[in-house]
Amino acid sequence: MAKQNIELIVNGDRYQLTVEPSRMLVDVLREDLGLTGTKIGCAQGDCGACTVLMDGVSVSSCLTLAVEAHQRDITTIEGLAASPQDLHPLQEAFVQHGAVQCGYCSPGMILSAKHLLDHNPKPSEEEIRQGLSGNLCRCTGYNKIVEAIGDAAEKMAASGKEG
Amino acid sequence: MKTPSIIGQSIPRLDGPAKVTGRALYTNDLSLPGMLYGKLLRSPLAHAKITRIDVSRAKALPGVKDVITGADIPQVKYGNWRLVPQSQDEMALAVDKVRFVGDEVAAVCAIDADTAQRALELIEVEYEELPVILSVEEATAEGAALVHDESEGNVSLVRKIDYGDLEAMFAKADYIREDTFKVHPVQHAYMEPCSCLAASEEGDRVSLWTSTQTPYIVQCLLASTLGLPENNVRVMKVQVGGGFGGKMELRPWEFCASFMSLRTGRPVKFTLTRADELAFGRRRHAMSIYSKVGFSKDGKLLAKDFQVMLDGGAYNAMGPTATFLCGTFGNMLYNYPAYRYFGRHVYTNKPPASAMRGFGAPQAAFAAETQMNMVAEELGIDPIDLRLMNAMQTGDVIPDVATISSCGFKESLEKVRQISGWDEKRGNPKPGKGLGIGCFSFISGGVFNWFNTKYNFSAAEVKVFEDGTAQLATMACDIGQGPDTVLRQILAAELGIPIDKIRLISMDTATTPKADLGTWGSRVTLMNGNAIIEAAGKIKDMLRPVLFSELDLNQIHDVAFEDERVFVRANPKKGMGFAECVYKALRGREGEPLTARGYYTPRNKGLVSPAFSFGAQVAEVEVDTGTGLIRVEKMYTAHDCGVPINKMSVEGQLEGAIQMGLGYALMENLIMDDKGRTLNTTFLDYKMPTAEDMPPGESADVITYEPEGPYGAKEAGEGLAIPTAPAITHAVHQATGYRCMETPITPEKVLRALGKIK
Numbered sequence: 001m002a003k004q005n006i007e008l009i010v011n012g013d014r015y016q017l018t019v020e021p022s023r024m025l026v027d028v029l030r031e032d033l034g035l036t037g038t039k040i041g042c043a044q045g046d047c048g049a050c051t052v053l054m055d056g057v058s059v060s061s062c063l064t065l066a067v068e069a070h071q072r073d074i075t076t077i078e079g080l081a082a083s084p085q086d087l088h089p090l091q092e093a094f095v096q097h098g099a100v101q102c103g104y105c106s107p108g109m110i111l112s113a114k115h116l117l118d119h120n121p122k123p124s125e126e127e128i129r130q131g132l133s134g135n136l137c138r139c140t141g142y143n144k145i146v147e148a149i150g151d152a153a154e155k156m157a158a159s160g161k162e163g
Numbered sequence: 164m165k166t167p168s169i170i171g172q173s174i175p176r177l178d179g180p181a182k183v184t185g186r187a188l189y190t191n192d193l194s195l196p197g198m199l200y201g202k203l204l205r206s207p208l209a210h211a212k213i214t215r216i217d218v219s220r221a222k223a224l225p226g227v228k229d230v231i232t233g234a235d236i237p238q239v240k241y242g243n244w245r246l247v248p249q250s251q252d253e254m255a256l257a258v259d260k261v262r263f264v265g266d267e268v269a270a271v272c273a274i275d276a277d278t279a280q281r282a283l284e285l286i287e288v289e290y291e292e293l294p295v296i297l298s299v300e301e302a303t304a305e306g307a308a309l310v311h312d313e314s315e316g317n318v319s320l321v322r323k324i325d326y327g328d329l330e331a332m333f334a335k336a337d338y339i340r341e342d343t344f345k346v347h348p349v350q351h352a353y354m355e356p357c358s359c360l361a362a363s364e365e366g367d368r369v370s371l372w373t374s375t376q377t378p379y380i381v382q383c384l385l386a387s388t389l390g391l392p393e394n395n396v397r398v399m400k401v402q403v404g405g406g407f408g409g410k411m412e413l414r415p416w417e418f419c420a421s422f423m424s425l426r427t428g429r430p431v432k433f434t435l436t437r438a439d440e441l442a443f444g445r446r447r448h449a450m451s452i453y454s455k456v457g458f459s460k461d462g463k464l465l466a467k468d469f470q471v472m473l474d475g476g477a478y479n480a481m482g483p484t485a486t487f488l489c490g491t492f493g494n495m496l497y498n499y500p501a502y503r504y505f506g507r508h509v510y511t512n513k514p515p516a517s518a519m520r521g522f523g524a525p526q527a528a529f530a531a532e533t534q535m536n537m538v539a540e541e542l543g544i545d546p547i548d549l550r551l552m553n554a555m556q557t558g559d560v561i562p563d564v565a566t567i568s569s570c571g572f573k574e575s576l577e578k579v580r581q582i583s584g585w586d587e588k589r590g591n592p593k594p595g596k597g598l599g600i601g602c603f604s605f606i607s608g609g610v611f612n613w614f615n616t617k618y619n620f621s622a623a624e625v626k627v628f629e630d631g632t633a634q635l636a637t638m639a640c641d642i643g644q645g646p647d648t649v650l651r652q653i654l655a656a657e658l659g660i661p662i663d664k665i666r667l668i669s670m671d672t673a674t675t676p677k678a679d680l681g682t683w684g685s686r687v688t689l690m691n692g693n694a695i696i697e698a699a700g701k702i703k704d705m706l707r708p709v710l711f712s713e714l715d716l717n718q719i720h721d722v723a724f725e726d727e728r729v730f731v732r733a734n735p736k737k738g739m740g741f742a743e744c745v746y747k748a749l750r751g752r753e754g755e756p757l758t759a760r761g762y763y764t765p766r767n768k769g770l771v772s773p774a775f776s777f778g779a780q781v782a783e784v785e786v787d788t789g790t791g792l793i794r795v796e797k798m799y800t801a802h803d804c805g806v807p808i809n810k811m812s813v814e815g816q817l818e819g820a821i822q823m824g825l826g827y828a829l830m831e832n833l834i835m836d837d838k839g840r841t842l843n844t845t846f847l848d849y850k851m852p853t854a855e856d857m858p859p860g861e862s863a864d865v866i867t868y869e870p871e872g873p874y875g876a877k878e879a880g881e882g883l884a885i886p887t888a889p890a891i892t893h894a895v896h897q898a899t900g901y902r903c904m905e906t907p908i909t910p911e912k913v914l915r916a917l918g919k920i921k
Contacts, residue, residue, distance in 0.1 A: 036188065037185015037186065039404075041354045041355070041437065044437065044845050044846070047354065077184060087180060087184070091184060094183045095179035098176070098815045100182050101643040101819065102353070102402070102403065102643025103178070103182030103183075103402060104189065104355045104405060106183050110183060129854040129857075132854040135853075136352075136851060137822075137854075138352055138354050138819070138822070138851070139405055139643050139819045140818060140822075141815075141817075141819045141820070142822065142854040143860065144815060
């Protein structure tokens, strides 16, 4: 099939690309744009490591065709913080709470958490756990991740800041 | 001397910000100009002769740059147990025959991944099928087909431990029981699939970036299999997305990438898929365990006969170590007048089992701890009381193995009894609910030099600079467990400088001092920590004279290094800044930098480990007797990890271990058909606990001071993967009367035991 021209808006920057229609968003992000913060843990949509936000909704970028993302607004882990010098409150909480060990699941976890808090700014612990149920972690046992998200939610609510 | 305040602090990981912003690089994030993409052709059969391979069509495909088979590579076998050369039984690509579904047969590299994939499909292989051996029982039966022709009846290694008069002790026993247990295979399931990138250099040299927990082992074995001097191979790692024992050997893709990079003159990268990992990757050994124990009627443990067959799969991998440690942990925790272990590592036509968090101990403890609970019930003694009666203590000697230099086991038992509400809850049993206990001990690094290294087991190089900063160079590996932070905490404590003033150079075999054997057996904090303390001590020896001569000090004074100052301990006002002291020392050295190396090798520490951790865990479960579903409501843990260097890091290890232990007990299992093909090759079918499955936990640190450890530290986190499965098994039994003797505990087994299904 012929290659297609697409435009991706990633972390606020516009990219004009020509891609095979079969290529996945994760591969275009990682290989063509050099945004390797999005990880591949299974390439089957089971582990959540490749989670990105598309028009504010979390998606598995390994199951999303790049052509589906045409003219969509995509946020990857590299684009979450306000500036390269800052950490987003979720990122800060992950570091401070020991919610990161090997770090391979962290980008996807954080973006799933971002989706959750955007839709439910004051989640209960149970809701946080549900919100993370599509993201696997093998190091932390999840509890520190859950704590970090709860703490970030509180801090974001207190500062009145949308993430 | 008081412990520096940085020891024991919950310092967040120093690589945390890079990891949460996506800036941290993992091997598959690397690429080089001109890089080729490698792929492996694997055997579809579990046991077969290769009668013909034709790669000509693959080679002719445009874009393909190299195709190799077993016939093209140096005929050198490898394996981690270099001390026993006949145990080295593996080749990167199969020669003559394949021994498991997934055994690597050929490798290709091409200009892109799709071309490499098409090339694989053009390789023609003809096989002649051989009988397939899928269990240790079949493998050891009379006349069984041999997985390796050289083995005796498919047994690749035997380990025996024998002390005390076993027969006499059994004769003395009032109570004897014999049980058999079976434990199943599970996988590390680290989130980062294996990946490597090799780049050839001038003069037959090669650099390899690889997702490994043992760069030094990979360097040595890669050199021997490539037929190159060790120094021609440089192994580096970037961030590693988990290992848990699954990344501690030379792997076929590391060899193939390096070999083809040398042949093509271009960088070559291989990255595995999750299906590769689940279907063909290393795993924890399945075992068949027979255990006979003898007790006096008042609960004194007298004798144990422990016989184990480990399902090793097609190659030895780290199986010999698992065979040793299974024997060691079949009798740890309690004092036995007599113990006999007979462990056999058995070849089968399955993907090789290897090291996995606990290294033979989770299986041994599942049997030993479950049996302990059975004995307690039979003798009418509380399971914690029975353990307390027999528990090891500081100073106890395990013949031929070790002297226990610190042991908080009894305290752990008392603590877990208290925090779990053990006595009260057991006194008021509720239908469908149960409380169960499992205990553990684990090593803090290994003593036995199976890799046959000529170097020290651990090494560190410390440099200090006139701006008051320092550099630590070490081969020690952070694969997520945290030593990049913990080791710098130790150096910061020694030099009295802030942790952020220490730059770390790690895991590069060409620039960090020889050697560190890597991350396995919970060795890094103790061994590399000790090497750092020795190196820092030498640096301080270079700096101290500056203070003595500058301040005209009497030589009896003790000099302290704290808060970025070097000063007289008895009179802290007398001193100077650390930076100034380094500057002045440099002035006196005619330009020679202040550099020192420290080393650690355990000596006179028995056969197994210089130090042992201990602990006890209680699981509280609820079983739905209608569906058989088991919900772990809470986990209580009390453990002795010596002095924790980083409290948050220890907690993280504990919580992660519970996730793995829970999966092991209740849901994870690699399922195979009768042809040796793994059926669950996705995370949808290989079930691991998610955030929703994790119970809350409560824990207590039992602080002991381990004299052999840096600042009193010892193992933390690996041993904690051991007690969860037996604790849950016990709790399910208390709740339902069903005792699992063959893991995992599934709803189906519960319902069958309750007579709800046939």
